[in-house]
Amino acid sequence: MLLSFALIFLSGMSAGALAKKIKLPPLVGMILAGMLTGPYCLNVLDPKVLDISAELRRVALVIILSRAGLALSTADLKKAGRPALMMCAVPATCEMIGVILAAPPLLGISRLEAALTGAVLAAVSPAVVVPRMLRLMDEGYGTDKQIPQMILAGASADDVYVIVMFYSFLSMLSGGGASISDFAGIPVSIVPGALAGIVCGLGLAALFGRFHMRDTVKVIIMLSISFILLAVEDHSVTVKISGLIGIMTMGMTVLYKNKPLAARLSAKYNKLWVAGEIILFVLVGAAADPSAITASGAEMIAVLLIAMVFRMAGVFICMLGTRLNGKERLFCCLAYTPKATVQAAIGAVPLSMGLACGQTVLSAAVLAIVITAPFGAFMIDSAYKKLLKKGI
Secondary structure: OHHHHHHHHHHHHHHHHHHHHOOOOHHHHHHHHHHHHOOOOOOOOOHHHHHOHHHHHHHHHHHHHHHHHHHOOHHHHHHHOHHHHHHOOHHHHHHHHHHHHHHHHHHOOOHHHHHHHHHHHOOOOHHHHHHHHHHHHHHOEOHHHOHHHHHHHHHHHHHHHHHHHHHHHHHHHHHOOOOHHHHHHHHHHHHHHHHHHHHHHHHHHHHHHHOOOOHHHHHHHHHHHHHHHHHHHHHOOOOOOOHHHHHHHHHHHHHHHOHHHHHHHHHHHHHHHHHHHHHHHHHHHHHOOHHHHHHOHHHHHHHHHHHHHHHHHHHHHHHOOOOOOHHHHHHHHHHOOOOOHHHHHHOOHHHHOOOOOHHHHHHHHHHHHHHHHHHHHHHHHHHHHHHOOEOO
């Protein structure tokens, strides 16, 4: 097992560096490294590592949501206003609708399986979007109209919304069907989860303010509470609680109570993400069957393109009634296209559960990463100076 982890880190870092040299996001190289070392190609990874890959990806998801919460200020949401709130859910919902309409005839799956696939595809990648929006804020592009802040806030909350929808659809599918009460349970689980996160965040802020301890210890405590929230979600029966929402709101509450502390903790989580990113993307590549991807390639690409059109339409709807001009609205549409992190974290979950649509969902996730991550990163980097105005 230790040799496998060495191979994961070394192959992932090497492939990521090569991808970066040819102007592709490193995560694309990491996925290809996983495919090469995985069971469908060279088969050099220990099966024990692949057996626990679902839990390892869940840990990566905790890091993603914690980073998002510690960086997502309620003040930024208020400044960005109504469009930012709409961006949290409208584009993702439109994309899911597009997949629900297109996937059954093209991929031969049921509507509920299509909804699950749509939920996997619908999340924006914080690994691609967040650093680029922070750079725009530093350089002053679009800041007069709060464009980077709006995209940053919307993308962070978008991930949580999509993940909650994914696990809700997954629960319905594994239980054998969907009902109105199942959908009603989605918002019902969000409120207790948010309250649990706020309570935990307030408790942590008080604890960290009262007792002196290293920031590393604080991160370990936050991680432990995050795992507890997920365990509560797994075992909650009477009252459903969204542990994912709790993790994010816990970080937001710590940020609200103590911004300098949140910034330091976010930096620690960023260091954790260096290793977490490699493990996440290499393992999702290892789980993907290249033959299954190529078998449904043309149809899957068609579904992805349709989903992207629906997503851009959703972003356009969010921009209605704003002061943004045509170029700025186009930039928002382009900036909301890249997918990577969340797809890698949840794309292989249906397959690990033995669902019939598991390989289809994973193939969609991998293709979405390989196609949209480079496209979105390239479009943001090449277009922001042309489409956005630099503030004074």
